[in-house]
Amino acid sequence: DTAVSQTPKYLVTQMGNDKSIKCEQNLGHDTMYWYKQDSKKFLKIMFSYNNKELIINETVPNRFSPKSPDKAHLNLHINSLELGDSAVYFCASSQDGNGGIDYEQYFGPGTRLTVT
Amino acid sequence: QKEVEQDPGPLSVPEGAIVSLNCTYSNSAFQYFMWYRQYSRKGPELLMYTYSSGNKEDGRFTAQVDKSSKYISLFIRDSQPSDSATYLCAMTPGRQGAQKLVFGQGTRLTINP
Numbered sequence: 001d002t003a004v005s006q007t008p009k010y011l012v013t014q015m016g017n018d019k020s021i022k023c024e025q026n027l028g029h030d031t032m033y034w035y036k037q038d039s040k041k042f043l044k045i046m047f048s049y050n051n052k053e054l055i056i057n058e059t060v061p062n063r064f065s066p067k068s069p070d071k072a073h074l075n076l077h078i079n080s081l082e083l084g085d086s087a088v089y090f091c092a093s094s095q096d097g098n099g100g101i102d103y104e105q106y107f108g109p110g111t112r113l114t115v116t
Numbered sequence: 117q118k119e120v121e122q123d124p125g126p127l128s129v130p131e132g133a134i135v136s137l138n139c140t141y142s143n144s145a146f147q148y149f150m151w152y153r154q155y156s157r158k159g160p161e162l163l164m165y166t167y168s169s170g171n172k173e174d175g176r177f178t179a180q181v182d183k184s185s186k187y188i189s190l191f192i193r194d195s196q197p198s199d200s201a202t203y204l205c206a207m208t209p210g211r212q213g214a215q216k217l218v219f220g221q222g223t224r225l226t227i228n229p
Contacts, residue, residue, distance in 0.1 A: 004159070041124065041202060043160065043219040056216055090159050103148045103208060103217065107159030 003027050004108035006091050012114045013081055020077045021111045023091030031055075032074040033105065034066060035090040043090070049074055081115045088112050119143050122205055122220030131229050135192040139205035139220045142186065146207040146218075149181050151190045154202045154222065163203070164190070195227045 004025045013019055025032060033056075034046040048056035049068045063079040074091060091108040122139045129135055137151075148167055152160035164179045166172045166188075172179045178191040188207075192199055204222040 041204075041222040041224075043204060043222070045216045048216070058216075092159070103150050103165050103206075104162050105217065107161065109159050110157070 004091055004093055004106050006089075006108040006111050008111060009109065010112050010114075012116065014116055015081055015083060017081050018077070018079045019081060019113070020075055021089055021091075021113075023074045023076070023108060025072055025091075025093040025106070025108075027093055027095070027106060028072075029093035029095045029106070030071060031094045032068065032071070033092040033094075034074065034076050035092060035107075037088045037090060037110070039087070047074075047076075078113075081113075083115050086113055086115045117142060119218050120205060120207060120220040123223055124221050126224040126226060128226045128228060129195060131195060131197060131227055133195050133227075135195050135199070135225060135227075137190040137192075137203050137205075137223050137225070139188050139207075140186055141188075141207060141218075143207075143209070143218075144183075144186065145209040147210055148208045149179070149188050150206040150217070151177075151179055152204045152206055152219075154204060156201075160204055197227045197229050200226045 007022045031050045033048045037043045046060050047066045052068045065077045068074045088110045090110050092105040094105045120141045150165040151163045153163045154160040166179045166181045169181050169183045176193045180189045202222040202224045205220040206217045208217050
């Protein structure tokens with residue numbers, strides 16, 4: 001039974017398009033995250049939500065917009081895709097009862113985005 | 117200078133060898149130190165965590181933190197081919213209060229049978 005799932009697993013699209021990645025966790029966690037992992041394996045946080053409230057918003061272009069309809073889902077919408085957006089995007093979740101960051105984060109399998 | 121530095125490798129060792137993986141960091145506020153393991157085409161999974169300085173052992177894995185030197189290590193004893201993966205160190209100032217994990221670049225490790 002998958003704990004953190006993401007769809008799609010692969011996404012190939014052209015520059016200028018708009019795309020969304022969906023994430024769901026069935027762990028009952030309070031906090032969810034989006035990370036970007038570039039070709040050199042650097043894993044960097046983009047956003048974090050706690051109980052549907054945005055708590056971390058790193059320096060990410062406005063073209064990226066997260067949406068959390070409920071605490072089990074965190075989706076990522078990307079407008080006007082650029083070549084530099086090509087990366088693997090990971091969703092993660094953690095249990096935290098106090099609105100903060102928990103070190104034990106559970107990661108999804110990743111979405112490999114290729115922009116051509 | 118990056119907040120967390122980690123040699124990306126690749127590192128290749130024979131089965132049974134002791135492996136040492138390391139990270140250095142610059143932010144003295146970091147208190148929690150983690151090691152995540154990432155298999156190819158998978159998401160990272162938490163392997164071990166340590167709070168502040170000291171050692172922690174879990175089976176064949178030992179994590180060490182030396183806050184005075186801003187240096188952390190992961191040792192793998194009796195390494196197995198199944199240990200072949202990328203190992204990422206991560207750290208954070210504290211457990212509460214919207215504080216992010218900062219990851220190292222990851223070291224790609226291959227254990228040869």
